Amino acid sequence: MPDLGLKVKQLKKRKDEFKEALREAKKKRMARTEYEGIPIVRITNKFGSGDRTVVEEFYVLKQYQKPAAYLRDFYWFDQKGNRVTNAVPRDREQAEIQIMHGPYKRFDNGNLTDEGYYYVGAKDGRWEKYDRNFMLVDKVRWHRGFPAEARITYYDSAHTRVKEVIPVEFGKIKGTYMAFHENGRLAEEGRYDNGVKVGRWTEYYPNTTRQFRRKLTQHARDQWDTGFEPYVISEWDEKGKMTYERPKENTVVEEADDN
Known part of the structure; x- marks a missing residue:
């Protein structure tokens, strides 16, 4: 007498293998x-x-x-x-x-x-x-656009609205820092050199139609310039009109060294 149970098992196994092959083929097609x-x-x-x-x-x-x-x-x-x-x-x-x-x-x-x-x-x-x-x-x-080591915080639990990006390279805070308003507009941007703010930092208003600057601040050239006192270069109102500009003779250009 033939073992019908064994044939059923073999048939089921072949069907399962066929289905698995179809799934793998579908995955490869989807990958393309x-x-x-x-x-x-x-x-x-x-x-x-x-x-x-x-x-x-x-x-x-x-x-x-x-x-x-x-x-x-x-x-x-x-x-x-x-x-x-x-x-x-x-x-x-x-x-x-x-x-x-x-x-x-x-x-x-x-x-x-x-x-x-x-x-x-x-x-x-x-x-x-x-x-x-x-x-x-x-x-x-x-x-997704940021260095993988960067410390990123969000406004929402779904991680779709970025609040702040702290740059990290080899465990040190270094690189471009960015903060965002809740509507997604850039709020502040500047660079860190080993945890120290360097170069020019810019703050922005949360306008949705056109991005207006709020304040431009000058920091030291690099982390070693410990005696440098940060100062405000310019300020603007929400319509883009300048409300303050530091006298030219008092302004010392100290751009950050990106290297």
């Missing part, structure tokens, strides 16, 4: 058409000639989606200029602005030199740079 659950379109861009030929392989959003309001800039593919850029798009229809989203690779003369990811126009995840011998020369981790 979606990133982080958002539909994308693959683009190959080529420019230059000879040993200066550059080829870029990347993805853009299938449908336009406005980048996060807190981004100081965002990356998009300029079809007219034939390049990936973070320049402010001017006089463009939304359909013409192809927002970067998904994996990105750049090849110089056939050699992979840069690779990373974008999330709705912002650098995301690990970005790496290589020399001609494919030796790693630089590696930076990002989290």
Whole structure:
């Protein structure tokens, strides 16, 4: 007598294997058409000639989606200029602005030199740079537009409205600091050098139509200039009219050293 129970088990196993294969195939197809659950379109861009030929392989959003309001800039593919850029798009229809989203690779003369990811126009995840011998020369981790080490606070529990970004490099507060109003507008921006405010810091009003500065303050050039006393250079009202300007003869330009 045939073992019907065994045949049923074998049939069920084959069905389960078939379903699993279908699921894996679907995942692979989705990986080519979606990133982080958002539909994308693959683009190959080529420019230059000879040993200066550059080829870029990347993805853009299938449908336009406005980048996060807190981004100081965002990356998009300029079809007219034939390049990936973070320049402010001017006089463009939304359909013409192809927002970067998904994996990105750049090849110089056939050699992979840069690779990373974008999330709705912002650098995301690990970005790496290589020399001609494919030796790693630089590696930076990002989290949707901010360095991964940065300390970020939010106005909401869903983490969609950024309140403050404290820059951190190798455990030290260093780099560009940003604070935002609750409506997403930039509230304050400046640089830290090992926990010390340096260079010019700018404060802004929370205007929604046009961003107006509130105050411009000068700090020391670097962390070592401990004797420098910060001073206000200029102040403006909410309509952009200057209400205070420090006399020129008393103003000493002390720009921060970005290096």
